[in-house]
Amino acid sequence: xxxxxxxxxxxxxxxxxxxxFSALNIVAVDSLNYRWAGDGEFRYFELLDVNxxxxxxxxxxxxxxxxxxxxxxxxxxxxxxxYMITQTSLEPGSxxxxxxxxxxxxxxxxxHMFLTFDAEFDGDQIRLDPNLFNVIVEVDTPILxxxxxxxxxxxxxxxxxxxxxxxxxx
Numbered sequence: 001x002x003x004x005x006x007x008x009x010x011x012x013x014x015x016x017x018x019x020x021f022s023a024l025n026i027v028a029v030d031s032l033n034y035r036w037a038g039d040g041e042f043r044y045f046e047l048l049d050v051n052x053x054x055x056x057x058x059x060x061x062x063x064x065x066x067x068x069x070x071x072x073x074x075x076x077x078x079x080x081x082x083y084m085i086t087q088t089s090l091e092p093g094s095x096x097x098x099x100x101x102x103x104x105x106x107x108x109x110x111x112h113m114f115l116t117f118d119a120e121f122d123g124d125q126i127r128l129d130p131n132l133f134n135v136i137v138e139v140d141t142p143i144l145x146x147x148x149x150x151x152x153x154x155x156x157x158x159x160x161x162x163x164x165x166x167x168x169x170x
Contacts (some may be wrong), residue, residue, distance in 0.1 A: 022143045028064035030151045031143045033057040037097045042113035042164035044157070047083045048107075051099040054083075056073070058090035065089040066141040069092035069100075073110070073157065076132045080110040095169060121161050132158035143145035 036042035037055035046052055060065045067087050073080040081104025090096055104110040116128050137160070138152045 018144050024062040025064055025141055026143070026149060026151070028058060028060040028062045029066055029139045031058075031060050032064065032066075032139060033059055034069075034070075034137075035162070035166045036164040037170040042161065043118045044161070045111065045118055048100050048104075048111060048114065049072070049082075050101065051104070052083075053097050053099055054085060054089065054164075055095050055097045055169055056085070056088060057095040058092060059170055061092045063089065063091060064141075066139045068138075068140040069098075070136075070138045070140075071160070072136045072138070073114075074134050074136070075113055075128070078109070079105060080113055081105070081107070093170075116159075117157055121158055130158055131156065135160045 034054050034056050036046075038046055039052040040046075054069075056069065064086065069085040069088070071083040073082075080107075081102055083100050083102045085098045085100040088096060088098060102110075113128070113133075117130065117133055120126050120128070120130055133156065134154060135157055136152060136154045138150050140148060140150050143149045
């Protein structure tokens with residue numbers, strides 16, 4: 001084998017390997033599982049507390065890292081607020097309990113809506129249409145460490161409630 005073939009092979013590996021790791025990270029970010037890890041069972045109202053906890057699980061055989069994990073709640077077009085966890089890295093097949101913070105442009109409105117939906121999801125009388133309560137779960141991760149990429153999932157608030165109440169996230 002001549003030296004040019006070796007140099008070309010090394011150059012290709014140097015270019016391809018970072019893209020491969022970024023692609024595997026995106027697959028792992030898209031496959032992240034999560035559940036409530038705070039005291040007691042999940043309540044939307046609990047998201048409003050300072051330093052509330054969510055367990056984030058990496059069920060893939062790849063390392064995963066992300067810059068930001070957010071859950072943004074909406075009722076109709078009204079932004080109720082965003083729960084956010086900052087930068088995290090997880091080993092394959094592992095989980096980590098992370099503290100997050102909630103910020104809302106209308107904190108009192110978020111309190112009222114979350115209390116109402118907690119009661120409805122527990123079987124109380126329906127006062128607000130739960131079909132209009134939606135959440136967007138976004139995970140921001142960089143490609144090659146510099147190009148922003150976001151994995152986004154939109155779901156009904158009731159569905160997120162069920163996810164957060166799981167016994168285990170694996």
